[in-house]
Amino acid sequence: MKRKMMATLALSTALLLTIVGCGAKEDTSGSSNSAAPNNTSESPAAKNYSIGISQYAPHPSLDATKDGFLAALKDAGIVEGENLKVDFSNAQGESSNNLAIAQKFGSENNDLVLGIATPSALALADTIKDKPVLFAAVTDPLDAQIVSNLDKPGGNITGASDTNPAAITQLMDFIAENFPKVKTVGVIINEGESNAVIMAKQAETALAAHDIKLIKATVTATSEVQQAAQSLVGRADAIYITLDNTVVSAVDAILKVAADNKLPFFSSDRDTVEAGAFATVGFKYYDHGYQVGQMAVDILKNGKNPGDMKITIPEKLDLILNLKAADALGITVTDAMKDKVKDKENNIIQ
Structure with missing residues (x-):
């Protein structure tokens, strides 16, 4: 019996050593070892x-x-x-x-x-x-x-x-309220740009509510803008331009015609007002x-x-005035005009 017990003990010991040996071999092969710290991990490469x-x-x-x-x-x-x-x-x-x-x-x-x-x-x-x-x-x-x-x-x-269609309506309402002598507004437009056509139609509708007529001076290229602006002298009491890429690219020519003839000039974007137009309702x-x-x-x-992802539109609209441009265009800026501006610090350009 004693001999049999000793044999059993020897066999158990051998099995234990085999298991430990196998475990040691796995650890040295680079496999995971929960007790060992992972010092070889790397952050994923930065995305370009x-x-x-x-x-x-x-x-x-x-x-x-x-x-x-x-x-x-x-x-x-x-x-x-x-x-x-x-x-x-x-x-x-x-x-x-x-x-x-x-x-x-x-x-x-x-x-x-x-x-x-x-x-x-x-x-x-x-x-x-x-x-x-x-x-x-x-x-x-x-x-x-x-x-x-x-x-x-x-x-x-x-x-x-x-x-935002509301911006066009608000600008046309501003013209009607503050420029009682304006009975016709001339728009310089490239009718090949659908965006310009849409905006001009919105302006026409808004002006019609005040019995003001919109007349068009059409162009097909930037080189035609100056002549179109000159064609409005004597026919229009004010000039308006939409977000018309062809026309805005030649805005300096319109500014000169407007200043030379003291025609109030309104635009659909802030940048044109900063360049010398008098007013817009817009954003940056x-x-x-x-x-x-x-x-x-x-x-x-x-x-x-x-x-x-939903298509977004500008929601933070404000009247933007250029007082220096007003002098060049022969416009007297009233307190009533300034009162329409919500953010006077940023949107009344001196």
Whole structure:
């Protein structure tokens, strides 16, 4: 019996040593060992991003949109020259260039593309279906057929409209209330831009409520803007321009005609007022671009689906006046006009 017990003990000891030996071998092979600290783990590599930006024309509002867009990315840690590569193309106001830019971006491995202004955005939307597409400075994305639903655009596209119809109505109401001698307003317009046509129609409707007539001076190219402005002298009591890329690109020519003939000049964007127009109801395009940049961050860093993201419009509207421009245009600025401005510190330009 004693001999049998000793044999059993020897066998148990051998089995135990075998198990321990196997365990030691597994530990030295690099397998997990819950008791040992993990000193070899590494942080995942930092993400690098590539974005394509297509801008229809060079002018202050669109430039400010781009700057605001990139600023929002930077504030979220996506910085051009560090972890962000930006491929920027400007169509120089030539619609024929938009398709070529869109096709170029479609062949590149961008994480996201942005179209600034309706023609550029439309070309991207029609061409690129396999990566996120954002748009900014688009007047009416429904009418332009960029999207079919503002609340849930679907597919791979979303963005922000730069027009709140209330802004146009408020500006026309301001003209009617404060410029009783104005019976006709002349609009310089490229009717090839759907955004300009829509806005002009809204202005016409708003002015008609005050028995003021809207007359058109049409152009097809920037080089025609000065002649169009001159054609309004003697026919219009004031000049108005929409977010018309062709026209805004030649705004200096309009400013000169308006000043030479003491014609009140109204615009649809803050940047043109800062350049010398008298008034608008609007917002800062930098802020508009920043808003779209925040949408880009949600897509790039948070994995949001563009098609599920609601199209936004400017909501923080205010009257913006340029007092220096008023002197050049022969306008007497009254306290009643200034009282219409909510944020007087920022929106009364001295």
